[in-house]
Amino acid sequence: MGNAQSQGGDGNSVISGTTTDNNNNNSNNTNNNTNTKPRTKAIDGPKSESQRSSLEDQLDSVSLVPDFIVTKEELSKFTGNHCEHNNKEKRIYLCCKQIVYDVTQGRDFYGPDGPYANFAGRDASRALALMSLKLEDCVNPSLADLTDEQEQTLNDWEKKFKSKYRIVGRYQAD
Secondary structure, three states: OOOEEEEOOOOEEEEEOOEEEOOOOOOOOOOOOHHHEEEOOOOOOOOOHHHHHHHHHHHHOOOOOEOOEEEHHHHOOOEOOEOOOOOOEOOEEEEEOOEEEEOHHHHHHHOOOOOOHHHOOOEOHHHHHHOOOOHHHHHOOOOOOOOHHHHHHHHHHHHHHHHHOEEEEEEEOO
């Protein structure tokens, strides 16, 4: 018995700790709704501090990601520059670890005049891991040569984005 992944009504992938028995053929079952009998795992007593910490770490890594793919070309359009046809400010997106975030509310940081403007409309994962504002680190998507410390820095950025900004979708470079 494991976690089930299903499609939510809002188009989001949903990860659940229960599974649904869609083939319940038990003739002794008097419940008319045999298609949604949940199977759950029993919880045995209070958790130790290390078990709670491990569970909290797992929950921190779970988030709902829309089943929406953002390509490199599409992402590059969301840099916060003004729309030419209506002079309305555009949204600002950036990618961190294959997830695209709407960072428009952080326009002072990620907008055209902000210190992190190079991250807007790009996969900023490498630059974030290196704590670099250089454009060449924003256009190089490789994470293969990161040290453990740099990977941890990137993970910290990911947690910040997940807690602060709306997730737009998954990034697809090609």
